[in-house]
Amino acid sequence: MDLNTVEAVVTPRRRDEVWPLGPDDAVLAGGTWLFSAPQPHLRRLVDVTGLGWPSITVSNNEIELSATCTLTELSALSTQLTRSRTDWPAAPLFHQCCTALLASYKIWSTATVGGNICLSFPAGAMISLTSALDGELVVWRPDGGDYRLPVTDFVTGSSANVLDLGDVLRSVHLPASALRARTAYRKIAPSPLGRSGVVVIGRRDAAEDGGRFVLSVTAATVRPFVFEFASVPSSAELVEARDTIPDDAWTDDAHGDPDWRRAMTLLLAEQVRAELS
Ligand SMILES: Cc1cc2nc3c(=O)[nH]c(=O)nc-3n(C[C@H](O)[C@H](O)[C@H](O)COP(=O)(O)OP(=O)(O)OC[C@H]3O[C@@H](n4cnc5c(N)ncnc54)[C@H](O)[C@@H]3O)c2cc1C
Known part of the structure; x- marks a missing residue:
């Protein structure tokens, strides 16, 4: 408009x-x-x-995504990495998370990673991606300085984040240790083409990176919740983790009731656990 x-x-x-x-x-x-x-x-x-920020910079230690990287560019990265970095099994997650933002190719070719994170909607697909992969953000301050923080500390609530007036999100950094992990992705929405109601992503780190199991919950909650386990958790440990999410942190809007999101989070977490066991 x-x-x-x-x-x-x-x-x-x-x-x-x-x-x-x-x-x-x-x-x-x-x-x-x-x-x-x-x-x-x-x-x-x-x-x-x-x-003129380069959209994607791949090095041996990390991937740097500019805030202006588009969803189309990010989705294509899955295919590129599957060929060029066979040691990074997390590669499919880029495309999978783009599909959590259901929109036409015209939107995908314009919408940016930074715009999605700065909106800080519960259904922010780029928040799902970057919180599952230990993403850290670099923010430019108006005084010429920068600060860096995990995406999980950046989003503070529904459409709320730590940005001050004049701050500009510059980039997202994803460490190679997370990219070397196997991942499992689940999304559910009330309708087949609907906005995400629950997104659960599991990550099982390579043995060389400590073999941790990391579970991220987004869309179901107003801000990302990430749980770390030394190895694959038991069902009881998953329930325990889910139950630490405060009642007022479950998203309550037209795309799903909190009770439904709470139940689906556990169901999808179990599926992710089974896939990565
Ligand atoms: C059909 C359709 C479906 C959509 N589905 C979803 C969805 O499922 N989930 C979801 O979260 N959103 C969704 N959106 C909303 C939105 O389009 C996306 O979140 C998109 O990724 C926003 O990116 P953008 O670059 O277009 O942001 P813009 O519209 O350019 O900006 C969005 C906001 O972020 C601020 N901003 C942008 N970049 C920066 C930066 N670098 N530093 C500081 N502030 C910045 C802007 O000032 C503005 O307030 C959808 C939109 C459409 C049209």
Whole structure:
């Protein structure tokens, strides 16, 4: 839709041109959400896609995703890594998590990893991906400094995160130790093409990385919950972990009741456990 209160769209080419960013300004990435709803408080958009960040940088130690990496690019990474990095069995998870955001190819080719994380919706598919893979975020501050934090500390609630006015998400870092793990992915939604109600991802680290079992729960909860076990947990341990999620952290919206999400989380966690045993 037209954002008829917006008077200017600026496209910085260098880091120091991004600011000032005030309360009437918004960072513009793919714009798939910004242009989908009225934004009467906005006067100016600052388009970060002109900064020329490389979308994906693969090294032996990690994958760095720019905030401006699109879902189409990320999905293709699964195929590329399956061929080029046979030592990274987690490769299919990139495409699997993209499919948790059910949208047309036009949205996929525009929507960005950073936009998805910064919206901080419970059904944020990129939050599911990055919390399952020990993702850490780098955020640029308006004073020229940076800070780095786990994605699990970044999202604090439904549509809530730690970003201060003027902060810009720059990148996501996924360590090779998580990429060397086997993963299992489950998603359920009330309708076949519906928004995710529950996303559960299991990760079993390689023996060289300690052999941990990591379980992430997203969409069912207003912020990501990640549980770590020294090895594959028992059914009782899964129940115990699930029961540590506070009552008010279960998502309660049109895409599913908290009771249903709580029950489905355990069911999917059991499936993930069986697949990775
Ligand atoms: C058909 C359809 C289906 C969708 N399904 C889902 C879904 O299942 N789950 C879900 O979570 N969302 C969904 N969305 C919402 C949204 O389109 C996606 O979350 C998308 O990934 C947002 O990315 P974007 O680049 O388009 O963000 P934009 O619309 O450009 O920005 C979104 C918000 O993030 C801020 N922002 C963007 N980049 C940065 C940055 N680098 N630093 C700081 N702030 C930033 C913007 O200021 C804005 O507030 C859907 C949208 C459509 C149209």
